[in-house]
Amino acid sequence: MLDIGDLDAELIGGFLADLEAERGKSARTRNTRLSAIRSFFKYVSVNEPQWLHHCQRILYLPPKRYVKKVIDFLDAKEILALLDAPDTNTWHGCRDRIILLLTLQTGLRVSELINLTLNDLEFGPSPAVHCLGKGRKERTTPLRKDTVHALRLWLRQRNDPIVDTLFVSQRQQPLSLDAIERIVHRHVNEAALKCPSLSHKNITPHTLRHTCAMQLLQNGVDTTVIALWLWHESIETTQMYLHADMQLKENAIAKTTATDVPKGRYNPPDEILAFLEAL
Structure with missing residues (x-):
């Protein structure tokens, strides 16, 4: 022992x-x-x-330093291509599209997504999804109208539930982490046929969470609100999205004014020198 x-x-x-x-x-x-x-x-x-x-x-053992990679995320064109990939006329396609849409809109982690139950959905005046997040913290995220509509379509397709898990296989078994990864991978490959830029990115289910954050940031949502939306324990975690978006940086520098100060040492005119000497 x-x-x-x-x-x-x-x-x-x-x-x-x-x-x-x-x-x-x-x-x-x-x-x-x-x-x-x-x-x-x-x-x-x-x-x-x-x-x-x-x-x-x-x-006292120190952590090892490493180069942090810039995160991958989807732009608006790539999001549309990915959401168009599943065939919603089929049972699997209807399920897969709402999985993609819900993750993109809410930024849920995969572990949170696969543990959602039917009781976690709220379709009242303020539609929302409830989940138990990282650190067993209860999290509530509002839902857009298009997401609510897609959820209702899926619930009609889902049939009478044997289990109360929201996302299941056709045999009514809860989906695993690997199953979600396969769903994302399959539809990314399909979408890449119409949107080639997708093939140049390493897209995982977590990329969809990053995309949710970038969509909020690009629409002017403050990073403190994004941190609350994604349930980041530290605001520093949310700062990585600021570094990832070159357009935000270009917009910031466009607001600055170029200086016309000539290079070299400053030489005051004779009038100023005469004034100073007379003091």
């Missing part, structure tokens, strides 16, 4: 190095593992004070 003393800084440092060198994991994955390890040893240091010094050495 392992003891706390067996898990020292050297062993954990070796484990983190092995993640990258032998298992081919990214620096970001390495840092995620380190974060979990730190949480555990913070708990140990508080509840088992005799291990405080041992835990501190582990808590």
Whole structure:
């Protein structure tokens, strides 16, 4: 049986190095593992004070720096192409289109999407979807009219539910994370035939969440509101969308005025020099 003393800084440092060198994991994955390890040893240091010094050495292990990639997102033309890809005359097409539309409009994570139930939908005067988000936080997101219409179509196609899960297979089984990924991948490939720019992007279900955020940002919604919409724990997470949109940067620089100050050292005219000398 392992003891706390067996898990020292050297062993954990070796484990983190092995993640990258032998298992081919990214620096970001390495840092995620380190974060979990730190949480555990913070708990140990508080509840088992005799291990405080041992835990501190582990808590001092630094995260690894890495280059953050600019996020991919869909533009308006690509969104329309993707939503046009499913054949809504079929059972699967009707389901797939509302999965894509709901994710694009709400920015739900895949884990939140697949756990939605029929009771999570609200079709009253203020239509909304309720879900249990990251960190088991309750989240409510308003729905647009087109999303509500597509949801109603899907519920009619869905037939009498055996389970109350909103999105199911034709055998009435809840969809998995992998199933959602396959749905997105399939329809991206179909949409790329009419919109070739899609083939140059690495589009995953999370890309649709990014697209939701970018749509809000491009329509003038403040980043603090976007952070609340997506349930980001930190506003810093939302700042990445500002860096991703070149059009926003171009609009910002267009509002600045060019300076006409000549280069070189400033030489005052004789009148100013004479005035200063007379003081």
